[in-house]
Amino acid sequence: MLPEVPTAELLFDPACHWVSHWQRGADRSALSRPTPLPRRVKYLIAGLGITGAATALELVLHGVAPDDIAIVEAAHLAFGASGRNAGFVLSFPGAEILDWRRDFGEAGARELIRLNERNRRLVREFVTSQGLWHQPGGSYFLAASQEEGARLRECQVMLEEAGAVGFELRARHLPAGPGFHECIHQPADLGIDPVLYVAALLRASGVGYTPGCMIDRGGIAPGADGLSVETSLGTVLADRLILASNAFSPFIDRHFATRSPVAPARNQVLLARVADAAALERWGDGIYYSNDGYDYWRALPGGLFLLGGGRNHDREVEATWRHEQNPRIMRYLEESLLPRLAGPTATVIHRWQGTLGMSPDGIPMAGDLPDYGGRVSYAVGLSGYGLGFHRVLAEALVGRLVEGKPLGPFAAERLYSPTA
Ligand SMILES: Cc1cc2nc3c(=O)[nH]c(=O)nc-3n(C[C@H](O)[C@H](O)[C@H](O)COP(=O)(O)OP(=O)(O)OC[C@H]3O[C@@H](n4cnc5c(N)ncnc54)[C@H](O)[C@@H]3O)c2cc1C
Structure with a gap:
């Protein structure tokens, strides 16, 4: 069963007055330049938090032209957890790593520790190269x-x-x-300012984003010439949709209330x-x-x-x-x-x-939704530790989409049998 949905207004009200210190301090018009919704695009990303922005950057780093990517965001840049967090970029989440050993085995836990360190190195290099306050x-x-x-x-x-x-x-x-x-x-x-950080990732990618544009539940349909994605601002034809909608994902597809629960x-x-x-x-x-x-x-x-x-x-x-x-x-x-x-x-x-x-085990989940001919992918469930994994999660997802590499420990299939 899908969860009870508070009204879309309550979830995505851009005027929501419970804004964070970072969101309050940011001049949004200076952070990013909104672009109109494209009618046709190769990669459509839903959600502009750290995951959506890191995925856009990673696609570009893998040779995809920025014009072939579009981001739609139900509210505005860093509206979700990415704009409300404490801004800790950690390479050690605490005693959770003992659970990693239980859930992923010795080798799997070591791989997560390595990925965590690599993520921190990528973030540190990025904020330094961009001259971002930290x-x-x-x-x-x-x-x-x-x-x-x-x-x-x-x-x-x-x-x-x-x-x-x-x-x-x-x-x-x-x-x-x-x-x-x-x-x-x-x-x-x-420690970073997470709103400035998302804006910097977006800027570095050169990808456009459309705020106030929400993907409708039940509005995704595969067709012969691509995926038809209905949004609150019109329909987009995309080769692939990538969901970076994290906590809100169960409102988009029931997969996130059942097999890969968020x-x-x-x-x-x-x-x-x-x-x-x-x-x-x-x-x-x-x-x-x-x-x-x-x-x-x-x-x-x-x-x-x-x-x-x-x-x-x-x-x-x-x-x-x-x-x-x-x-x-x-x-x-x-x-x-x-x-x-x-x-x-x-x-x-x-x-x-x-x-x-x-996510059920605190580690992000990536994969494809089963019902859309392999055209809908996701990177969700970043749990309490998204700044510690978002860059390597995006690397894993894009590495699979563009180069066919395995997803490693982020593969959501670790949590369910794909044939069940
Ligand atoms: C208070 C707090 C403190 C935290 N502190 C830390 C910390 O210090 N360090 C750390 O590593 N992690 C921390 N976290 C966790 C971290 O913030 C998250 O793991 C991370 O921000 C998730 O990023 P995301 O981009 O996947 O999701 P989000 O930032 O939630 O982004 C999802 C976006 O998708 C959009 N969206 C949703 N549905 C749709 C739709 N249908 N159509 C279009 N757009 C849609 C939303 O509006 C949202 O902007 C904290 C979280 C909170 C809440």
């Missing part, structure tokens, strides 16, 4: 309990055995202050102004996460402090696409975590939320 201070995974500390030690052994470079497990990296037991530090990880998981975030500069100094320009990755924070220029997470405090309520704030989680962030991390002068000045598209 915080280069590395990532710090802080254990919130003795048990989590023991898991981190196990992770460090696994990272070393996989040949991952630069990770350090050291008490000396623990920031001053109570409550943390152990820390894995990766100096090469970075489940919504909302996250709450707040921004505080901190008058006491010393209270922020200890965070420098690093990115910090803890408590199995449920809590995350970073200091931003101008005396600002970003704090998100707490989904584990109300997990069932947060399994939704609705753009609403969760007072219970906001209270946890504001009253319990914020004073501890940013001191008593921290005052909340903005709040927002965003919805992740979770």
